[in-house]
Amino acid sequence: MKRLIIILMLLLPIVAMSQSDLYKRYASRQELTVAQVSGFKLNESQRVDVVLIVADDEAAWQQLAKELNIKGEEGSVSWLGDSKNPAQRVKWTGAPVLRVVASHARRTVALYRITTEAQYDALLDYQLNNMKQEK
Amino acid sequence: MTENEFDELWQRAEAESYGQRLAAEYPAWRRRQNRIITVVTSLVLVVAVAFSLHTLQQRQRRDYEKVYCNRVGTTDVQWAALAAEMLME
Numbered sequence: 001m002k003r004l005i006i007i008l009m010l011l012l013p014i015v016a017m018s019q020s021d022l023y024k025r026y027a028s029r030q031e032l033t034v035a036q037v038s039g040f041k042l043n044e045s046q047r048v049d050v051v052l053i054v055a056d057d058e059a060a061w062q063q064l065a066k067e068l069n070i071k072g073e074e075g076s077v078s079w080l081g082d083s084k085n086p087a088q089r090v091k092w093t094g095a096p097v098l099r100v101v102a103s104h105a106r107r108t109v110a111l112y113r114i115t116t117e118a119q120y121d122a123l124l125d126y127q128l129n130n131m132k133q134e135k
Numbered sequence: 136m137t138e139n140e141f142d143e144l145w146q147r148a149e150a151e152s153y154g155q156r157l158a159a160e161y162p163a164w165r166r167r168q169n170r171i172i173t174v175v176t177s178l179v180l181v182v183a184v185a186f187s188l189h190t191l192q193q194r195q196r197r198d199y200e201k202v203y204c205n206r207v208g209t210t211d212v213q214w215a216a217l218a219a220e221m222l223m224e
Contacts, residue, residue: 019203027205035214039200047200050218076224101221110221127222 022051022086022098022111031060040112046122051111061107068102068109076103086111092120099123 019027023036033054039047055061064070068087070077081098082088086109090097099112114120136144194200198219202211 023203027203033204033206033209035202035204035209035217037199037202037211037214037218039194040215040218041198044195052214052217052221078224101224103221103224106221106224108217108221110218112218112222123222130219130223 020049020051020113021084022113026051026053031056032064042119042122042126046119048119048123049113051113053109053111055107058107061104064107064109065102065104068100070102070104070109072104074104076101076105078102081111083113 019036023034026032027034033056035052037050037052040050041047053064055064078099078101079089080092081100082090083096083098086098086100094117096113096115099114101110101112102108112123114123199211199215202214204214
């Protein structure tokens with residue numbers, strides 16, 4: 001029995017990965033293409049889960065934009081959203097949040113799940129470093 | 136001694152001899168069983184540890200661990216790239 005428990009403990013980290021509630025919520029919709037990238041690497045020690053929602057046509061995008069309360073029709077917008085309700089804008093308090101990035105041109109919304117301050121900092125560093133490299 | 140009495144005695148002697156042989160061989164059989172259990176458990180543990188290490192190594196090398204998608208025909212790499220590109224938007 002003890003041996004079995006040890007084996008299960010070893011295998012637990014492997015089976016722990018699964019589809020998030022956020023992914024399941026949007027994946028069932030016909031007009032949306034949804035992907036969950038589990039463990040997206042920000043740096044050597046920090047990873048985040050990302051849910052990407054792509055509207056298949058303009059009508060689907062308008063509907064999604066309305067649901068997420070995305071204003072304007074050009075460029076991209078970004079905000080911190082409630083971990084269960086991404087449309088609700090929140091401030092960083094250390095509690096789990098979603099970094100939401102919405103692009104009108106791509107008809108895409110990306111939801112980065114942040115649960116720790118280290119992930120929050122790593123995400124900002126990732127953006128800054130890559131923007132510098134692009135310039 | 137009648138023939139029946141002789142048969143009875145013979146059977147009893149045979150049964151007692153089997154009992155003694157079983158009693159003598161039981162510890163060795165038990166040791167073999169334990170050895171088999173230990174070997175099988177060790178093999179399972181080694182495979183589990185090797186698999187965990189392999190997964191961890193792969194995790195360190197790749198930009199993502201796993202991708203789920205509700206559409207067929209898309210590649211995991213494309214989605215990981217999109218997750219990176221969206222941060223540049």
